[in-house]
Amino acid sequence: KAGVTQTPRYLIKTRGQQVTLSCSPISGHRSVSWYQQTPGQGLQFLFEYFSETQRNKGNFPGRFSGRQFSNSRSEMNVSTLELGDSALYLCASSLGGTRNTGELFFGEGSRLTVL
Amino acid sequence: AQKVTQAQTEISVVEKEDVTLDCVYETRDTTYYLFWYKQPPSGELVFLIRRNSFDEQNEISGRYSWNFQKSTSSFNFTITASQVVDSAVYFCALSEATSYDKVIFGPGTSLSVIP
Numbered sequence: 001k002a003g004v005t006q007t008p009r010y011l012i013k014t015r016g017q018q019v020t021l022s023c024s025p026i027s028g029h030r031s032v033s034w035y036q037q038t039p040g041q042g043l044q045f046l047f048e049y050f051s052e053t054q055r056n057k058g059n060f061p062g063r064f065s066g067r068q069f070s071n072s073r074s075e076m077n078v079s080t081l082e083l084g085d086s087a088l089y090l091c092a093s094s095l096g097g098t099r100n101t102g103e104l105f106f107g108e109g110s111r112l113t114v115l
Numbered sequence: 116a117q118k119v120t121q122a123q124t125e126i127s128v129v130e131k132e133d134v135t136l137d138c139v140y141e142t143r144d145t146t147y148y149l150f151w152y153k154q155p156p157s158g159e160l161v162f163l164i165r166r167n168s169f170d171e172q173n174e175i176s177g178r179y180s181w182n183f184q185k186s187t188s189s190f191n192f193t194i195t196a197s198q199v200v201d202s203a204v205y206f207c208a209l210s211e212a213t214s215y216d217k218v219i220f221g222p223g224t225s226l227s228v229i230p
Contacts, residue, residue, distance in 0.1 A: 102165060104162065109158060
């Protein structure tokens with residue numbers, strides 16, 4: 001079955017702009033998590049959505065937001081971009097709910113460069 | 116608060132050597148999951164193993180083995196007879212019963228296997 005799909009794969013923005021990243025989870029998966037990966041900070045948890053509700057949130061400023069749609073697809077948005085937002089943004093899906101095993105299935109990521 | 120520490124930033128071994136990757140975790144929950152993920156140079160994170168807090172049995176899967184010790188809050192990963200294809204970044208991760216879908220990752224250990 002199809003894996004987790006993230007779009008776009010690469011993008012370049014300038015400071016002050018905003019960006020929206022998209023994630024389509026594996027069919028049947030209802031939980032979507034977002035991570036930021038940088039060489040200095042590693043994999044940092046941004047937030048997690050289940051059934052269109054944000055259930056968990058990491059320690060990121062309010063410029064980072066997300067949402068989940070009824071088909072489980074998710075988007076994350078970063079407003080007023082800063083140079084430090086340059087990173088690989090990873091989306092992961094899991095079954096979620098009572099069938100959850102905690103195992104995450106990752107997409108290939110969206111690499112954001114802020115100039 | 117949950118935290119995962121991987122003290123080894125980078126490890127280099129010669130092919131066929133055994134190598135152990137260390138992982139120490141912190142959690143206040145008595146029920147939790149521990150994971151190992153592999154991120155090869157291609158970039159996509161791949162699940163390797165999940166262990167729940169009530170199962171301290173060591174596990175072996177081919178050349179891979181895991182040693183879980185609650186007494187020392189450690190979940191170490193050993194690769195026997197390493198191969199060049201094992202070169203990757205390995206992440207240890209933790210999720211707590213109160214929020215299984217919030218998976219917190221350690222900083223990762225970069226393993227290089229030299230032919």
